[in-house]
Structure formats: structure tokens, C-alpha cells
Amino acid sequence: MASGELKNVMADPSMASRDMDVTVRKLPWLCGLVLFLAGLALLSLGVGRYAISTAELSRFFLSLVSGVPLLDETRYHELKNVILEVRLPRIIAAILIGAGLSVSGAAFQAMFRNPLVSPGLLGVLAGASFGAAVAMLMGDQWIIVQVSAFAGGLVAVLLSLGIARIYRADSLLMLVLGGIISTGLFTSLLSIVKALADPYNQLPAIVFWLMGRLSAVDAATVLSLALPMLLGVGMLMLLGKYLNALSMGDEEAQTIGVNVPMIRTAVILSATLVSALTVSMAGMIGWVGLVIPHIARLLVGPDNHVLLPASALVGAVFLLIVDDVARTLFNVEVPIGVATELIGIPVFILVLRNLRAGWLS
Amino acid sequence: MTSALDARGVSFGYGDRPVLDNVSLSVGRGQVLSLLGPNGSGKSTLLKIMLGLLQPKSGTVLVDRQPIGTLTVKQRARKMAYVPQAHMLSFPYHVLDVVLLGRLAHQSFLESYSTDDKRIAAEMLKRLGIEHLALRSYTEISGGERQLALIARALAQEAEVLVMDEPVSGLDYGNQLRLLQEVRRLATDGYTVIKTTHFPNHAFLSSDAVLLLHHGRVLARGLPAEVMTTDTLRQLYGVDVEIVPREDGLLYCVPMSSSTWR
Numbered sequence: 001m002a003s004g005e006l007k008n009v010m011a012d013p014s015m016a017s018r019d020m021d022v023t024v025r026k027l028p029w030l031c032g033l034v035l036f037l038a039g040l041a042l043l044s045l046g047v048g049r050y051a052i053s054t055a056e057l058s059r060f061f062l063s064l065v066s067g068v069p070l071l072d073e074t075r076y077h078e079l080k081n082v083i084l085e086v087r088l089p090r091i092i093a094a095i096l097i098g099a100g101l102s103v104s105g106a107a108f109q110a111m112f113r114n115p116l117v118s119p120g121l122l123g124v125l126a127g128a129s130f131g132a133a134v135a136m137l138m139g140d141q142w143i144i145v146q147v148s149a150f151a152g153g154l155v156a157v158l159l160s161l162g163i164a165r166i167y168r169a170d171s172l173l174m175l176v177l178g179g180i181i182s183t184g185l186f187t188s189l190l191s192i193v194k195a196l197a198d199p200y201n202q203l204p205a206i207v208f209w210l211m212g213r214l215s216a217v218d219a220a221t222v223l224s225l226a227l228p229m230l231l232g233v234g235m236l237m238l239l240g241k242y243l244n245a246l247s248m249g250d251e252e253a254q255t256i257g258v259n260v261p262m263i264r265t266a267v268i269l270s271a272t273l274v275s276a277l278t279v280s281m282a283g284m285i286g287w288v289g290l291v292i293p294h295i296a297r298l299l300v301g302p303d304n305h306v307l308l309p310a311s312a313l314v315g316a317v318f319l320l321i322v323d324d325v326a327r328t329l330f331n332v333e334v335p336i337g338v339a340t341e342l343i344g345i346p347v348f349i350l351v352l353r354n355l356r357a358g359w360l361s
Numbered sequence: 362m363t364s365a366l367d368a369r370g371v372s373f374g375y376g377d378r379p380v381l382d383n384v385s386l387s388v389g390r391g392q393v394l395s396l397l398g399p400n401g402s403g404k405s406t407l408l409k410i411m412l413g414l415l416q417p418k419s420g421t422v423l424v425d426r427q428p429i430g431t432l433t434v435k436q437r438a439r440k441m442a443y444v445p446q447a448h449m450l451s452f453p454y455h456v457l458d459v460v461l462l463g464r465l466a467h468q469s470f471l472e473s474y475s476t477d478d479k480r481i482a483a484e485m486l487k488r489l490g491i492e493h494l495a496l497r498s499y500t501e502i503s504g505g506e507r508q509l510a511l512i513a514r515a516l517a518q519e520a521e522v523l524v525m526d527e528p529v530s531g532l533d534y535g536n537q538l539r540l541l542q543e544v545r546r547l548a549t550d551g552y553t554v555i556k557t558t559h560f561p562n563h564a565f566l567s568s569d570a571v572l573l574l575h576h577g578r579v580l581a582r583g584l585p586a587e588v589m590t591t592d593t594l595r596q597l598y599g600v601d602v603e604i605v606p607r608e609d610g611l612l613y614c615v616p617m618s619s620s621t622w623r
Contacts, residue, residue, distance in 0.1 A: 112449045178428050238471055247452060251414050252445055256518060257438030257466030302452035305473070 012246045026300045026310070031061065032061040033313035037095070040320050044091050045083055047324045085219060091312050093217040094323045094336075096229050097278045098288060102315025103308050104271035105289030106296065107236045110243040111267050112172055119289035122175070122268065125180030126283035127156020128279035133193040133206045141204070146221070146280040153276030156182045157268065172250070180332045212283040212324055212337025225277050232274035232311060239267060247304075285337045286317055287344030294351045364426075365390045365522050365553035366411065366441070371420035373406055373577075380406045381577045383420070390521070393544060393554040395564035397589070398574030401597055405526065407574065411555065412524055414436050424522060425602060438466035442515035444525040447507035447532075449570045453498035456510045463517030469594065478517075485513040489543065505536035512543070523547065525556035529563065541567040560604070561589050561614040573597055586612055 016069065046052040052060075056071070060079045063070040071079070104119035120126065131152020135145040160178035167174050197203040242263045245253040250260050272293040278285060295318075296311040319340070335341075364387045373381040381403045388394045398404050403528045409415040413429045422429045424440045432440070442463070450459075459525055463485075464478040481490050486492045489509045494502055499510065508528060515523050528544065529537040544554055544567050558564055564571050573580040575597055581588045594602050594614065601617035616622065 110452070117453055241462075241465065244454065244458065245465060247450065248459075248462070249445075249448075251409070251412075252443065254414060254434055254463055255412050255438060255441070255443035255524075256514070258436050297452070302454050303458050318450040319606070 002183055019339075026306045027087070028062055030041070030306070030309055030313065031299050033310065033317065037313055037317050037320070040317060041091050041095065044094075044320055044324050045087050048087065048327055050082055052082070057083075072352055089219045089222040090214050090217050090323070091213055091320065092222050093281050094319045096222075096226060097214075097282055097285060098292070098315035098319030099312035099318070100229050100233055100274040100278050101285065101289040101313075102292035102296070102311040102318075103233050103236050106293035106308055106311040107267050108289075109241055109293055110247045110307075111264065112176065113247050113249070115294065116290070118287075119271055120183070120274070122151040122160040122179040123156035123186060124275045125274050125279060125284060125286075126183040126186035127159075128153035128192070128276050129210055130156075130190045130193065130211055132243060132279065132283070133190055133197075136202055136205050136209065138191055142216075148224075149280045150276045152186070153279060154272060156186050157272045159185070161268070198301065208335065209283045210337070211335035212285040212340070213235065213333075214282050214336050215327075217281055221281060222313050225281055229274055229277050232270040232277070235266065235270040236274070237268075237308045239263060239310070240303075240308050243267070243304040243308075282335060285340055287340050287348070288319060289350045291319075291344045291351065292318055294348070298351065363390055364388060365392075365424070366555065367426075368407070368411060369421050369423070371407070371410055371417045371422065373403075373410060374418050379577055381410070381417070384577070384579055385420075386572050386582060387581070388522075388553055388555055390553055391551050392546055392569040393556070393567055394570045394572060395568040395585075396555065396557045396572050396574060397559070397564060398560065398580075402597075403577040404574055406571070408526055408555075408557060409522055412441065412443050431461050435466050437528040438518060440520050440521065441522040441524060442520040444473040444508075444515045444523060444528060446528070446530055447504045447511060450499055451605050453500040455496050456491070456502065456506075457482060457486070457495040457500050458511055459499050460513045460517050463514040463519075466518055466520075481519070482513075482517050487503060487509075488516065489513050505532045505540070508536075508540060509543075512547075515548045516547075521551070522553045522555070527557050527559065529558070529560070537563070538566075551584045561594060564572040564589065564611045565614065571605065579591065583619060589614065 036223055042057070043054075046054060046057050056079070060069045060083065062068070062078065064080070069076065070083060097135050101119055105117070108117045108119055108121055109115050115203040128149040131153070132145050134152070135141075135148035139146065153340035157321045160175065160182040163178035163181055164171075164174040194203060194206060197206055207359065245256055246263065246267075248256075275289070292315040293307070293311050296307055296314045299314070300306045300310045319336075322339045322343055323336055325343075326336055367385075369385050371384045372379070372595055384403075384407060386394070396404050396407065406415065410417050413422070413432075413434075416473045424432075424437070429437055460482040461474055461478060464474060466481065467478070468474075483492065483495065486495055489512060491506060491509050493514065494506055494510065499507065502510070512523075512528075529540050530543050532540060541563055544556065548554055548569070561572070568585055570583065571585045571592055572582040573588060578598060581593050589604065589612075591602060591604060594600070602614050603617050604612055604614055
């Protein structure tokens with residue numbers, strides 16, 4: 001807002017509503033991001049080893065919607081297979097995972113009052129990896145791997161909460177320590193599983209899972225996991241104003257009327273649900289939950305009311321771009337988790353340079 | 362005079378170590394009460410108990426004649442606001458966003474800030490003379506300005522009782538005096554203020570009543586001039602001071618003249 005405008009607002013407080021409404025001021029950013037994401041998703045449908053031109057894409061969708069055949073029969077079925085069975089689920093998964101990890105990260109950063117926190121803080125990613133690895137040892141049924149990953153993530157977070165509870169402390173520090181212990185435990189358990197795994201079949205499968213991969217996502221997975229993920233993400237977004245309060249410190253938050261234990265539990269459960277499901281969908285995808293909130297904060301500021309939706313959108317865009325790059329740049333597909341790391345790290349370094357936040361000084 | 366806040370026989374301890382022993386106090390509406398006591402005397406614990414952040418081992422705290430234990434967090438926040446010491450935040454929120462948080466206690470779970478909320482936040486900034494800071498980052502303004510912003514947030518809460526933890530700590534001399542004037546002005550406008558302080562002079566300047574806390578017990582309480590004497594301050598802080606009246610009657614406290622100062 002220009003300084004002249006601000007003077008007007010202050011001279012006439014009734015103007016405050018319109019001009020100072022953060023949500024309204026940042027609306028162009030959010031709308032822009034939504035449009036950009038939509039365009040990118042459409043473009044991504046054509047991207048890959050089996051390239052499809054935009055003209056062909058639009059003709060395909062026209063015939064799909066209208067029922068009028070605008071393409072020859074075999075080509076139509078070929079495209080239908082590639083687009084609807086392979087690429088669309090993968091794109092939706094990338095959007096959900098990017099959004100989910102970023103929103104969880106932003107929420108955790110606010111709640112733990114620390115911009116260097118990522119969604120894995122309470123052990124959810126370590127637990128989920130262990131869960132997935134155990135299931136792969138038992139057999140290679142996809143659905144069991146997914147359920148086991150999710151369960152492992154939940155158990156790890158419950159363990160951190162339990163450790164914090166033993167000391168009766170509702171303090172954040174105990175929670176962080178609980179997370180460190182839980183992460184350590186499940187990381188070592190994972191090593192045991194790796195040591196026990198058959199080195200020719202199971203071990204490579206586990207290792208690849210830990211690198212993250214979107215290629216394995218099918219329509220059924222996306223359909224069954226999308227709803228709970230969206231619920232978790234939506235819940236976190238609704239808690240935006242309370243996250244602002246929590247980032248003032250627990251005691252202060254309580255004195256301004258926030259039921260701290262309730263809100264904190266809601267944040268942890270929602271973020272855990274979302275993060276564990278991302279692992280169920282596509283394995284370990286690092287750096288997104290740490291880096292994206294910083295980029296979103298540079299765009300729209302730290303107010304969680306706006307930051308969380310912005311993080312979701314930026315995260316979705318980011319993972320979609322990374323996936324497009326990962327599946328086109330080289331002959332062999334780069335695992336998505338490795339790609340997010342390779343791209344996330346330089347982005348993080350760039351973002352750090354531009355941070356104006358108080359914690360850097 | 363009706364009392365805005367009462368503490369009755371409050372005791373508290375961490376494990377076996379007693380921190381507060383049978384502390385009672387009463388603050389009238391529109392009055393300023395200063396809590397004085399050396400480090401570790403239990404001032405902060407008493408503040409936390411009065412805010413409902415800690416449960417006393419025994420005793421009760423009444424705000425507006427209702428026991429705080431019977432109020433929800435939100436109901437409490439509408440009656441009593443906390444002004445912490447000016448702190449640093451991890452995120453560069455706008456000052457306005459920080460003040461708006463005071464409106465949370467007046468909202469239902471999923472409501473977002475209404476026009477009224479924003480008007481009230483803007484008014485409170487104006488009242489404290491920091492409206493020009495509304496869209497500045499909280500992390501970029503000075504300590505004095507941050508303290509004023511936190512008071513604005515407490516006022517936006519529309520609570521009658523303000524609890525302040527050493528509100529002048531970390532401020533320069535001019536800002537300290539201006540802040541004490543602000544506290545006086547708030548009392549004139551009907552707010553009840555309870556604050557802790559380390560400075561007898563500030564208590565003389567700004568309070569209607571004083572409570573001296575020593576090893577978790579009330580050493581004395583009442584009018585500043587009656588309570589803060591050479592004797593009580595020696596007991597409290599272990600130093601010799603002199604209480605001197607100025608021409609207009611204001612008392613002030615200076616260290617006893619002694620060769621150790623030359």
C-alpha cells in the first residue's frame with residue numbers, strides 16, 4: 001500500500017476495512033497462482049516421453065466432453081490411456097503432495113515459532129518410511145505398503161506426543177525432543193529393515209521408495225487418498241488466524257483467548273494426516289515443506305491466513321514443475337524426491353538471501 | 362469502590378519449593394496496582410496465576426467477581442488482557458496483524474475479522490499514537506514501539522483489566538516515562554492496570570496502590586507513600602535508600618548518600 005493511501009486509511013478508519021484487509025490486498029497473488037497452476041497442469045498433460053501437442057490435447061478433450069470423434073479411433077484410445085490413466089493421476093498427485101507438504105510445513109513453522117522447521121519434525125516421515133519398508137519386506141502388495149506407510153507415520157508422531165506427555169510438559173521444547181527421539185528410533189528401525197531385506201529385490205525397492213516416485217501413482221490411489229488429504233489441508237487453512245496467535249508463544253496465545261492445547265492438537269493431527277498420506281502416495285519427498293513456505297512468505301507476507309493458501313498453491317506449482325523436469329530432462333526418470341532436493345537447495349539459498357525476517361538479524 | 366480483580370489466599374509452589382504463600386490482593390476499578398519485589402520473589406508467578414496460566418495450589422482469583430477457574434479461555438480474555446514484555450517474533454507480521462489478534466476473543470471459531478474488528482484495531486493504534494506503524498513489520502520497529510503495539514493489542518481485546526509484565530523494561534528513559542503516562546491515561550479512562558516493576562520511583566509516579574512481595578509473601582500493601590518506606594525497601598532489596606518529597610508532594614526514592622558513591 002502506498003504511504004498516501006495509508007494516511008487516508010488512518011484519517012478515516014472506515015476505509016480500513018477495504019484497504020487494510022490483508023486477504024483482499026493479497027487476492028491478486030492468490031488468483032494469479034490459481035490460474036498459473038491450472039495452466040501448468042494442462043500443459044503438463046502434454047509433457048513427457050510420449051509428447052502430445054497442445055492442438056492434439058484440445059482436440060482430445062473436445063471429443064471426450066462432446067462425444068464427437070475429432071481424432072481417429074486408435075489415436076483417441078492411445079491418448080485416453082496416456083492422459084487419463086497415467087498423466088492425470090500423476091499431475092493431481094503432484095498437486096496434492098506439493099500443496100500438502102507446503103501447508104504442513106508452513107503450519108509447523110508458525111506453531112513451533114521457527115522458520116527452519118519442516119513437516120517431518122515430529123517423526124512422521126521417518127515413521128512412514130519405516131512402515132513402507134516393513135510392508136515391502138512382507139510382500140509387494142501396493143495397498144499394504146500404502147496403509148503401512150500411513151500407519152507408521154501416525155505411530156511415530158503419537159510416540160513423540162507420548163514422550164512429551166511423560167514429562168507432563170505441554171511445552172514445545174519437549175515436543176521437539178520427542179520428535180527427535182521418535183525420528184531417531186524409526187530411522188534406526190529402517191536401517192534394520194534394510195539390513196534384513198533381500199539385497200537383489202527388496203532392498204532396491206525400498207531404496208527407490210525412499211527417493212520418492214510419482215510414476216507409481218495410479219488413478220485408484222489418487223481417488224482414495226485425495227479426499228482425506230484435502231480435508232487435512234483445508235483444516236490447516238481454516239486454522240490460519242490461530243496459527244498467528246500460536247506464533248506469539250503459548251502463554252500469550254492463551255491470554256488472547258486461544259484454546260492452545262486444542263488448536264495445537266488439531267494442527268499436529270491435520271499435518272500428520274497430510275504428510276503421512278504424501279508418503280503413502282509417492283514415498284519420501286524432501287525439502288518442499290521447508291522451502292516453499294519461505295517462497296510463499298516472500299510473495300504474500302507472514303500472515304498465516306493468507307500464507308497457508310499461498311503455500312499450497314506455490315507448493316503445487318513447484319512440485320508440478322519439478323516433476324515435468326524430472327520426467328523430460330533425462331532418458332532415465334530422476335526420482336522426484338531427489339529432484340526436489342536438487343532444485344530445492346539452490347532455491348532455498350536464493351530465498352535465504354532475500355529474507356527480511358527478524359530471525360536473521 | 363468495586364474491585365475489578367481479587368486474589369484470595371493464593372499459594373503456589375514448584376515441587377516442594379513454595380513460591381507464593383497466602384497472597385491476597387484487591388484492585389479497584391480504574392486503579393493502577395504496582396507489584397514490587399526482588400528477583401525470584403514470585404511476581405511473575407503471581408501474574409501467571411492471575412491470568413489463569415497457572416493453577417494455584419490453594420486460593421482463588423476473581424475477575425469481575427467471578428472465579429477465573431469457571432471462565433473459558435475466551436471469556437477470560439474478554440475480561441483480562443496481558444501485555445508481555447516487548448518481544449521479538451520469528452515472523453515479520455505487520456503491526457496491524459499483531460493488534461488484530463486482540464479481536465480473536467470476540468470471534469466464533471471460523472469467523473474472519475470483520476469490518477468492526479479492523480476499525481477497532483486501527484482506533485487502538487491511533488489512540489497510542491502509532492497508527493503510522495500499522496503496515497510496518499513488527500520485527501523492524503523499536504522496542505518502545507513494540508511495547509505500544511502490544512498494549513494496542515490488549516486494548517483491542519476490550520478487556521477491562523490489563524496485566525503488564527515490567528512494561529518499561531528495555532525502553533530508553535524517555536520512552537519509560539511516556540509509557541508510564543500512557544498507563545496513567547488508561548486508568549483515567551477506566552482501565553484497571555496491574556503491573557510489575559523494579560523501580561520504586563515508577564510506582565510512586567504511576568500507581569494508586571502498591572504491593573510488596575518478599576519470598577512469596579506480602580510484605581506490605583496499600584498506598585504508595587505508606588507502603589514504600591526506607592524500612593520496607595531495605596527489607597525488600599537489601600539496600601539503603603532515602604524517600605524524598607519534591608516541592609509538589611511527589612515522593613521519590615534515591616540511594617542513601619554514602620561514601621561508596623564517590
